[in-house]
Structures are given as C-alpha cells and as structure tokens.
Amino acid sequence: MKGKETMLEIKNLRAGVEGQEILRGIDFAVRPGEVHAIMGPNGSGKSTLAGVLAGRDSYEVTGGSVRYLGHDLLEMAPEERAREGLFMAFQYPVEIPGVSTVNFLKAAVNAQRAHRGEEELDAMDFLGLLREKMKLVHMDDALLKRSVNEGFSGGEKKRNEIFQMAVLAPKLGILDETDSGLDIDALKIVAEGVNTLRGADRGFVVITHYQRLLDYIVPDFVHVLAEGRIVRSGDRQLALELEDKGYAWLDTTQPTS
C-alpha cells in the first residue's frame, strides 16, 4: 500500500455547532485501500467529524483543512462531495415518504454518472445492478419498491445504507455508527457487506463506539477520539485494549501528539 497517494488528508480540523467548539484539531490521513476506525465515547465528536466530512451545514468549520483527492473538501457542496465518490452511511437514515428506494437510487446513480460524463443507465441495467448488490446485504426485493426507509426496521435501514454504498461504489466510505442498534446477526451481515466492498482503491472511515464491529471489519488503523482530539492512534490492538480497559483508561494516559 505504500507509495499510494493520500486520498483524504485532515489537518488540524476544528469545527463546532452554534459557537461551541466540538472538534479541537483533528489530524489523520487515509490512503486508498485503508480502513481507519474512529473510536470514542459519547460526546467525543465522532458524529461531528462524519458530518463535517460529508458537508452537513449545521456544523461550522472554524479552522484547519481537509484535502480530498486533490480538492479542498471544505469548499465543496455536499452533492459535489458525493459525486466525487464520498459516501456516508448515516447513523440515523432518513425516511422519505412517497419516494421509492428504486427511484431515489436511480436519481443518485444518474446524478453521479452525469457528473462523470457518463450516460444514464437504462432501466434494465439499473435493475440488474440493484439485484446484484442487494444480495450483498441479503436485502429483500420488496424493500426496493417501498418508500426510502419508511417503516423499515433499524436493521433494514442500516442494511439499506450499505446497499446504497454498494450501488454507488464510492472511493471513500464513511460509516457513522453503522453498528448502533444492530443485533449480532444484522451486524455480521452489514460487516460482510462492507468487507466485500473493501479493495485496493477504496478507503473507509469506520466510526464506532464499540470495538465489537471491528471484530468483523478489521481496521488497518485505529484512532481514539476524546473531547474533540485524537488522543491515541494505533493498530487493531488499540481497539482491543480499549475494550478491555474502557474509555476511562484514556484519562490516565497521555495523548499521542
């Protein structure tokens, strides 16, 4: 993997909401093929980090920089980021009544294809693509016709996120607490889906509260977030250590940087 150029480079990123600073200087970089896990207790800024990277405008960036595939990510509109291959699996997927999952995804796929100067997929090819990717997360055909996430169970919503990721085939996938609220069977299905999507050209940022997910999606790097800073970085062992000793253990240790 060495020698590959960095796809995402975050430098001293500071951000907050309504004047309150949440991220107080974040640094890390992701290269293609790498899976980075971001762990941390509640309120440490995990979801803020995901939101800032995806471009949610309720967050205010107050300092630092984020480079993504040669672009200044923070200057890009959310839809531009998506079209450039940045995908976020939501912690709380949103319901859109009256809009079928098929139509929603068709709009998304075609918007992204148009951005790349490709023609729209015809209906048959598109359905073929959906059918193929549904198998990845064992999704029921019937969910395609239902309104986006409406009346889906918690597990179905999360699987739908991974399914969408598979269909959109991003360059960088950000998973925001995808494991929350999942039972072990659903967790395995989701993790399996993510693992099939791992590849030499694709990077992942996996945000989670629990190390449990990392048993199934094995990360290359683990960063521990506390009070808006990365207080520790390491490999998989760090996650196991954390599980063993709990987040309270962090208070007694020194930050890495």
Add this chain to the structure above:
Amino acid sequence: MSTPDNTVEQLANREYKWGFVSDIESDSLPPGLSEEVVRWISAKKNEPEFMLEWRLKAYRHWLTLTEPTWAKVEYPPIDYQTICYFSAPKSATDAPQSLDEVDPELLRTYEKLGIPLAEQKMLAGVAVDAVFDSVSVATTFREKLGEMGIIFCSFSEAVVQHPKLVRKWLGSVVPHTDNFYAALNSAVFSDGSFVYIPKGVRCPMELSTYFRINAANTGQFERTLIVAEEGSYVSYLEGCTAPMRDENQLHAAVVELVALDDATIKYSTVQNWYPGDKDGKGGIYNFVTKRGKCQGKRSKITWTQVETGSAITWKYPGCILMGDDSVGEFYSVALTNNHQQADTGTKMIHIGKNTRSTIISKGISAGLGQNTYRGQVKVLKGAEGARNFSQCDSMLLGDKCGAHTFPYIDVNNPTATLEHEATTSKIGEDQLFYCQQRGISTEDAINMIVNGFCKEVFSKLPMEFAVEAQKLLAVSLEDSVG
C-alpha cells in the same frame, strides 16, 4: 339531437368565421354590468328565452348578495363595474406576431414543460392562420363519440342544440342562488363545456378541454355541466399544465356534475393560471364553484385537482351524496409560492344511507405562500351508516410561508363514522442532506420529496396528466429554497 355530420359542418363554419376577427371585435362590450349587459350577452349567443330568464334571475339575485369574506385570503376590493363581461377574441393585429414577442419567461416555462412549438404559439396567443391545429383531431374524435350517443360540445352549442337537456340540468347542482360568484357566473357566463353520457355508456376516452373547440376565450366566466346517466362512466380532464396567457384577472367558473344510478364521473383538474410575479403583482383571482351530485344509488364522483397557479384560489369542489351507497372522493394538491394564496378544500354532504367519502388534501407552501385547507363533512339525519375519511397534510418550504387547516364536521346521525388525520411537516434539512449526500442536487431533492408527498393524489390522475403534474410542480417550485 343533431347528427354528427351537422355538428362538424357547423363547427367548421364557425371556426372559419372566427378567422374574420374584425366584425366580432366590434361587438366587444364596454366594462360594467347591468341588466342590459346580461340581455346583450344572451342575445349575442342566440340563446332561447329560458336562458335569458335564467340569467336575469341570477343577475337580480346577485345584486342582493355581498362578496364573501370568510376565506383566508387578502386582496384589494374588486370593482365589478370595471370588468368587461364579454370580451371578443383578441384581434390578430393585437396579438403577438411571433414567439419573439412573447414574454421570454413564459417561453422558458413552456420549454421546461416540453410543449411543442405549435402549441406554444397557441397558448401564448400568437396570431396563427389556422386557428387550431387540433380542429381535425377534435372533429374525428367527436364523430366517434357521437356514434355512442355521447354529447361533448361547447356550452353555447348545447344551449342551442340540446336545450331540453340544458334546461333540465342547468343549475340543478349549483343553483343561481348558491353564492356570490356562482350568481355572477350564472348571469354572465361566456361559454364552457357540456357533456352528456347516455345510459350504460362507458366513455372510451378521457374527455379533455384541451380538445374543445373555441376554448381560447371562455376563460373568465366558464360554465361546465356534465351529466352521466344510469350506469355510465366518464373521465374528464380540465385545464392544461401550461400557463395560459390571459388578460382577465377575475375568474369565476361554475362546474356542475350529475351522476345517476351506478354512474361514475371522474373530474381531474390541473390549474396553472398566472400566479403573479415574485412581488405579488398581477395574477389571476380564481373564485370557482364546483359541485357534483351523486343523485343515483351507488353513483360515484371523484374530484382530483392539482392547483399551482393563480394569485388567489377560492375553490371547494364538493359532493352531494344523495343516492344510497353513493361515493364522493376529493384528492387535492395545492401549491402556493411567492405571494400566492389558496383557500381550498371540499364539502361532502351525506344524505343517502351508507354513503362514503374520502378526502386527501396535500398543501405545499413555499416563499410567502399561504395555503389553507377548508373542508366540511356534513352527515344529515337520514344518512344511516355514512362514513368519511379525511387526511390533510401540509408541507412547508422555508419559514415565511403558512399552512392552515379548517375542518368543519357536522354529524346528525349517530351511526356515522368519521376519521380525520392531519399533519404538518417542514421539508426537513435532514431529508435534503440525505439526498445531497447521495449526489442529488438540492433542486432535484426538493422535487423528489415534494412529489413523494403528493404521490397519493398523483396516483389518482390519469397517467399522462400525472407526469405533467410532476413536471409542473418542479417548475412552480423553482428557486423556492435559497
């Protein structure tokens, strides 16, 4: 009844005649309303005596009425003496000579709606030699209907050719005394459509005003009457998604539907009159009275409307459910943007036993738009086992618009069942962001979410109308979220 051949001939002659505009134009009336004006209109249209009497009765009653003020709309007072009650067709010299002279904004809208060039000209009122390209289409179409005994013609023709039918049913659902605007319409109505479906006949095609001859100048005080005899079926489409060029600010139409035993009438409207500019200047005032009477047993009337135009909309298509087991339905999407105001809803009057009604209303407000749902469900004493289901949903885009709901319920029979659901939602930042995160633009995301919100109503529209309605919503919502 005249033979279809006759009708065609008359039509052809008439169309030809319209080509010579000068003599017709000299017939234009100065502004103002009086008994003389009513007599003049009736004479001008060669109406039989009974029509004149009817118009005069309406006019005299109108004089005793005052304009209703209960609707949640605001507009400067209307001076009824400054309105012209008979406007002849625009002369060819007055009309724009080519599309180059037409408001580019209007053309942009036509383009977005995908309207062919020839039709753009017609809609924009450009002077063309052949009055309508659709004449031949309409003619063959009417011949076919004529063979089945279906009458589909302009109201003026019906008055002359089918006076018995007109006399029997005119005012039977909306009497001239009904309300201020209905009385005014009854006195001075210019033209409109007449449809008669004989017993047991299923009208094989959607009847559309678009194909009606002479549609161009009937806008201001339009009158429509549809009668469906026992066991018949008809689906009628009113309006056009394209904004029509129109010089008249006040519109007061009346639509009456009558369904006899086991008859079904579906009446679908897409209304897109000029809403005024972004500052609220200009725009049509649309004060409409629409009502259907389910006179027969097991009869059914369905109103479906998509209202996106007009500066002010005042409109309550209702059903009088007289026949036992009759069914009334109302499906509505009303969108207000910029300074538009809409006060719309329905009236369901349950009279017969086991009558059922369904109301689905979707109001969308954007910009400074004000959207009011006003509905009445009334169950009379004899309406044993009546049922109603009402659902009124409002969606707000932005924080300067408003949504209001006024449901009136009046139940006089203890066996009746009524359900009412209402929701108000703001188009969520979360929903928008979710779409954007998948690469969908803000504008497309809004369209998608709004169309999803309206899906239940769109699904009731005839297929091609539904597609147009979706496009129309998209165009109407443009720039609504900054």
